[in-house]
Amino acid sequence: MQEYDQLFKTLHIVEPLLQEEIKKVSEIVTIPPNNYIVEQEKYIKWLALVIKGRVRVWQENEERQILLYYVRPIETCVLSLTATFRDCKSTVYAKTETETTIVKIPVRYVAQWSFVYKSWNTFTTQSFMSSYDDLLESFKKLAFHKIDKRLYSYLEEQVMQNQTQIIALSHSQLAKELGTTREVISKILKQFELDGKVKLHFKKVELLKK
Amino acid sequence: MQEYDQLFKTLHIVEPLLQEEIKKVSEIVTIPPNNYIVEQEKYIKWLALVIKGRVRVWQENEERQILLYYVRPIETCVLSLTATFRDCKSTVYAKTETETTIVKIPVRYVAQWSFVYKSWNTFTTQSFMSSYDDLLESFKKLAFHKIDKRLYSYLEEQVMQNQTQIIALSHSQLAKELGTTREVISKILKQFELDGKVKLHFKKVELLKK
DNA sequence: GACGACCTGTACCAAAAGGTACAGGTCGTT
DNA sequence: AACGACCTGTACCTTTTGGTACAGGTCGTC
Secondary structure (H helix, E strand, C coil): CHHHHHHHHHHCCCCHHHHHHHHHHCEEEEECCCCEEECCCCECCEEEEEEECCEEEEEECCCCEEEEEEECCCCECHHHHHHHHHCCECCCEEEECCCEEEEEEEHHHHHHHHHHCHHHHHHHHHHHHHHHHHHHHHHHHHHHCCHHHHHHHHHHHHHHHHCCCEECCCHHHHHHHHCCCHHHHHHHHHHHHHCCCEEEECCEEEECCC | CHHHHHHHHHHCCCCHHHHHHHHHHCEEEEECCCCEEECCCCECCEEEEEEECCEEEEEECCCCEEEEEEECCCCECHHHHHHHHHCCECCCEEEECCCEEEEEEEHHHHHHHHHHCHHHHHHHHHHHHHHHHHHHHHHHHHHHCCHHHHHHHHHHHHHHHHCCCEECCCHHHHHHHHCCCHHHHHHHHHHHHHCCCEEEECCEEEECCC
16 A cells, blocks of 8 residues: 555655554544544544644643644654553544544554564654654743744744645634634734735735745 | 662663663762753753752743753653753753752663663653653643642642642742743732732742642 | 841833724625 | 625723832841
């Protein structure tokens, strides 16, 4: 299967035995947009590797949400990974944003392989590290930057990842990404527009190049 | 050496070969209070395991600080651990708060052992996971809770960890822990006192039992 | 016991962020 | 083209947090 070959190549999984095992125990599924992958307080039974599509991962409380990160091909959701090892409840939400294809690997193999196969060990370790660093960076931004700066960073990030100057999100969606309210986003965006940083369209923000 | 035996026991390091290796390549050092262990932007050459004492780990920018966590016996600083694996620059500060004894293990062994020794693998993995979860929890608090609630949580946390109702920190030290300013802390603490939640002393806060 | 360094409390003001209310716009559907 | 659902802009107000200024307290030490 072509999906597996791509997966192995990207993750540098070279051991034939490991490749065999993955093919044997995993399952490839395609999920429509707007479906939950993990829900808060639910147990996670498998590790998900995203092959195609995009998954949004966030935290929420009663009245707010805040984005943690997006999972794109081919990354793995590290939350999923920590949950995998501890076999415990998830404290975050993950939902598909586009049609998404994932490889599901049952929990019990994940830890065991990391001791047997060097490339699996490397992959899981690397995953952890980069996620930890990312989270640390997010923490710092949240602690020290005001919302306007965080919003601008967010827009830049989106532009870079999607390779287009248009961010197709409404103000209230942006508010959810940043853990704030619609009005705040509206005001800041309007100010950005006055400053010549963005151009506003209906349900779209265009980031103007400097 | 008694320090090593305690270390092995706590970390469940059972392999005689690994115990040998650790003794051979590591170094035990005792550091006076208020010394930096890692500094932002500096390369980390070894992994530190705290055997005795207490290390404060935080982030800062121009005008503020915010606590990430404390390292106590026997935990390891995961930042140190991620840095260990990626052999890259640290983005946080770590400083001893009391006289602290640490075991220094050179970077190059840490990754390599985790593939050879099951207990080392388990230790590093567990370390990662719990740190990731902790950070996630901190992120959530920072995103959703107001300062008064975060301050109260912080006080409760200190009481639990130190086994005393007295938190021996000045208002400005508390402000640094939570990434805010002295005045804000003073006001909130005064309100807590009026509410009968705490009793204020000079450079000390006493958390009253409910 | 006088001095300096640092701590605490608070009045007052400013900035940032959040919330209410409402006017008007966009767009898909019927 | 009319309706409803949702989006955008904004005036206005409140709450939260931050910053200035200063009065007075605590404590070590010389």
